[in-house]
Amino acid sequence: MRHTKPALATVLVIALATLAGCSGSSGGGTSTSSAGNSSITFLTFYDDTAVQGLISTYCQSHPNVTIQHQTVPFADLNQTIETRLANKSTDVDLYMADQPRISSLVNSGYLADVTGTVSDTSIWLKSALDASTVDGKLMAYPVNTSTSVLYYNADLLNAAGITPPSANPNDRLTWDQVVAEAKQAQAAGAQWGLQFDQVSRYYQLQPLIESAGGGSGLTGTGNLTPDVTNDGWTAAMTFYQSLYTDGVSEKGITPDQTPDSFASGKVAFYIGGTHLAAQWDSDNVSFKWGIAAHPYVAGGQPVTPTGAWSIGINPNSKNIGAAEDFAKWITTTAEGQQAFLNVDAGIPAQTSQLDSYLSSGIWGQGPSGSTPGDLVKYELQNTAVIRPVSIGYIQFEAITGTTFEDIRNGISVTSALQSAQQQLTDAFAHLS
């Protein structure tokens, strides 16, 4: 009996701590605030367990916030944002914003202006910052970024007597050199010479087009004037089509299937994202492979793709302050960025985190100054070109994607590009 009071007090303390304490939960959709406590809802496409770990870390230093996590399949995120933020809904307080879609989200009124909430924006990679900025205003907090490299199957190259390319960006191969060696590897037994990761997607083909002098494909005020029939686009698309007509690349394969195609040992060269290196490293694929610099068009500038995710704030949120604090913790602090790496292993947007990220594991292997990590850092800082910032980007991506597929399937390059130009003009007529 004499222990009753202490025990009761303990229960009360735990109960109060639970009520007042920072915690994470799944689902939700409410956003309430009482007695100094805030409740915010975070919409993502990530694994719930991983995000709960992120929230737990945040809660250790922010005990007065409850964060509810809503997660949807990756392919459904953009549609879900449209439905859950429509009609000034407060269901979601902050969410993962696809960087090339930020302009469109701003135009729909789904992103709060967060300019001024971060005093020093130079903490982020310029490309990530630019991709999160619309009309000079910071509209979302960049959290990570990406680039592509040239992977090669060393066993297939050795069998063909080809010296594997270097990770030094100064020794970058041209597209024509890559294709010539790809054909040589095929002659020596490789089933396919070259494969794109995100085949027929703008992200993956933009570097080829830009390096050929074609520009992004959008010009003018607000990037709402299509320009996809110029000489650079035509040359790049002619080259792209030749990969399939010459049998260098596999027809019919989809972006979801290409990584496994390379991992099965059938492909000599592969243009793909850096995330694949960790995957193939841990999968212990049955052949030797390596990383080299992304190819460029002879006579043109080296260009690499970039961009990933930012965290956006719902302008109608009832707890904008709490939502901003959580987003800023993830995107501007070392602790937050490191915790977020357990959720998404993409390249951090914070420049201060790059060195540790790019010197670990497979990225730090090789001669100092020429490691794959050094290459990635160089590309992010020197050759990365973001996708065009435009409220018409969603339509642009869809129409160019269809056009790339048509060209891959053998339709005349000129007529395919003229058709795309017309479709884009029609689509943008409703936007400008």
Place this chain on the structure above:
Amino acid sequence: MSSLSAPRVTRVVFLVVGIVAALLAVAPLWWILVSSLRPSAEIFSTMAPLSWRTFVPTSVDFGNYAHILSSPTVRAIVNSIVVTAITVVVGLVVNSMAAFALAALNVRGRQVIFAVVVLSFMIPFDAVAIPLSTLTRQAGLANSFVALVLPGLGNGLAIFLLRQFFLGIPSELVEAARLDGARTWTIYWQVYLPMSGGALTGAGLILFIFQWQAYIWPLLVVSDPSKDMGAVALGRLFGQYGVDWGVVFAAAVLLTIVPVLIILGFQRFLVNSVSQGAIKG
């Protein structure tokens, strides 16, 4: 040595064509089953060029199934079974009562009501899902099994099939029951339903298929992963950085087994009910 007669030759040709067509129809399903027993990289190394190894595994690996069975996908499949079972049971009661009212009761304006029912199943559910989800959220039903079940209950096609079947039940039976003092509920419960096993099975399968393959609706009204439905859990396997096809195929096989078993078990009733519904009335 006697030669084959012409009709027999024709029969053999049809048989061979039939077998080839059946094999072609089954091949993709068989390939999915075989691929679920292989690591992802092996799936694509055996896919091209097409050979016997594409369809016959040289070794069997249950790793993909082990992965799925230890993941939240299992809970999602159980959720799908529970939600679908509730939908079928409650939905059959609701739809058969509606069909009975439209077929056997002299309700004023029932032809108009029936026309609305017929129209309702002509409109794709996806077209009304977004505004309906807003109403559901405003009603405080988001993230609940009630929200998952509700839109699957009233099904225009099920009402249509049951009504057509009920119209074929002889009116003498109803009159005899009324002479014996039976009320409307008794006639529905003790006369119509016991005679409608086939039609109810068909309607039940329609409700089952609608709910089992539901994707957009669960996505709109549920954000709690613990209440995921099977189809959404399958969608989650397609990640930002790629797809483990072996795991996807294993999940697809598990999600397919339940409807396949049910449809195979009840297909005779389904065909009967559809044909009866089509000719009666």
